Amino acid sequence: MAASLPQLCPLQTSKPLLSQPSFGLHPSSRYPLSRTKESRFKCSAGQTGFFTKLGRLLKEKAKSDVEKIFSGFSKTRDNLAVIDELLLYWNLSDTDRVLDELEEALLVSDFGPRITIKIVESLRDDIYGGKLKSGSDIKDALKRSILNFLTSKAPKTELQLGYRKPAVIMIVGVNGGGKTTSLGKLANRLKKEGTKILMAAGDTFRAAASDQLEIWAERTGCEIVVAEKEHAKAATVLSQAVKRGKEQGYDVVLCDTSGRLHTNYSLMEELVACKKALSKIIPGAPNEILLVLDGTTGLNMLQQAREFNEVVGVTGLILTKLDGSARGGCVVSVVDELGIPVKFVGVGETVEDLQPFDAEAFVNAIFP
Numbered sequence: 001m002a003a004s005l006p007q008l009c010p011l012q013t014s015k016p017l018l019s020q021p022s023f024g025l026h027p028s029s030r031y032p033l034s035r036t037k038e039s040r041f042k043c044s045a046g047q048t049g050f051f052t053k054l055g056r057l058l059k060e061k062a063k064s065d066v067e068k069i070f071s072g073f074s075k076t077r078d079n080l081a082v083i084d085e086l087l088l089y090w091n092l093s094d095t096d097r098v099l100d101e102l103e104e105a106l107l108v109s110d111f112g113p114r115i116t117i118k119i120v121e122s123l124r125d126d127i128y129g130g131k132l133k134s135g136s137d138i139k140d141a142l143k144r145s146i147l148n149f150l151t152s153k154a155p156k157t158e159l160q161l162g163y164r165k166p167a168v169i170m171i172v173g174v175n176g177g178g179k180t181t182s183l184g185k186l187a188n189r190l191k192k193e194g195t196k197i198l199m200a201a202g203d204t205f206r207a208a209a210s211d212q213l214e215i216w217a218e219r220t221g222c223e224i225v226v227a228e229k230e231h232a233k234a235a236t237v238l239s240q241a242v243k244r245g246k247e248q249g250y251d252v253v254l255c256d257t258s259g260r261l262h263t264n265y266s267l268m269e270e271l272v273a274c275k276k277a278l279s280k281i282i283p284g285a286p287n288e289i290l291l292v293l294d295g296t297t298g299l300n301m302l303q304q305a306r307e308f309n310e311v312v313g314v315t316g317l318i319l320t321k322l323d324g325s326a327r328g329g330c331v332v333s334v335v336d337e338l339g340i341p342v343k344f345v346g347v348g349e350t351v352e353d354l355q356p357f358d359a360e361a362f363v364n365a366i367f368p
């Protein structure tokens, strides 16, 4: 397939963005007034290249944005700082006590029992087998082992946006996890790369939900489609948005959905209806179904993820609120349990606080 691909469009990063007109909603349709800004990515061919490049670009940014990642994980890092102290004074006769304490620190940070035991036992073998001879050897082995857990089962952390425009991303999850906020932050990231974004206010359940998304649209300078009447079906709003996205040459349509408990059968079925409606308009859509998991809920999130995955097929995870939690180890247990990649992590409430997930940067942020 690669051989027949047209040439990639070069990134035209030097072209300045045109100034944004003020955001306004059309009085009758509540559609925003159209904008004139052209996408910097606009290519007449080579859409596979467009989306692949976009995914890679976001990932590169994650590596370079080390400071943000570092500060976002400060509570988890503090929690794990005890490991540094333990290893600083480690000597062979102390091994069992040190490994017991290391086990506790990992469990408290939500690495989960399975992973914790695997890590600790493999360290024990390597220490007694003479492979690890100092505290810093042990720390390096610990980091390698965590990196391995993160990369072996779910290596593709980049967005997979297919090859047709618009790419469609649906954001799902339980109430209050951070779906709308993450969608807004994601729009900001993609927009900065020159992508033309349309938001779809698919949370028709809560009256204030579309207002909240409109604020994000305004903040990020993106356009938005909201329900034309009260009690509209989510699937209808999302279909309208994707239709408009297709007709008007958008690159990506970001679909918000209502929060729902993974145990509520009829609400979960609504998501299936949304997914079907989208695929009728663009075969293969949605390209990504990103499940938002609240990082402060601990390992309970695994059950949510299993249910959502079973019903709609989750393609990636966004773990939010890791800045407010000392339990960043849940990233590792989620990947290990589900084999679904974490694609983004939320590390704060501002528009900049969504980081593309990069396993190496994560490990270095929690074990500096």
Ligand SMILES: Nc1nc2c(ncn2[C@@H]2O[C@H](COP(=O)(O)OP(=O)(O)OP(=O)(O)O)[C@@H](O)[C@H]2O)c(=O)[nH]1
Pocket (backbone or CB within 6 Å): 173, 174, 175, 176, 177, 178, 179, 180, 181, 182, 203, 209, 257, 258, 259, 260, 292, 320, 321, 322, 323, 324, 345, 346, 347, 348, 349, 353
């Ligand atoms: N500290 C922190 N707060 C976050 C993060 N992501 C979201 N929040 C906050 O979490 C709260 C809920 O976020 P929303 O985006 O409204 O969550 P939601 O999943 O859309 O909620 P519903 O639509 O009601 O289901 C808001 O106060 C956000 O500011 C994060 O990464 N860090």
Ligand SMILES: [Mg+2]
Pocket (backbone or CB within 6 Å): 179, 180, 181, 203, 209, 256, 257, 259
């Ligand atoms: Mg919401």
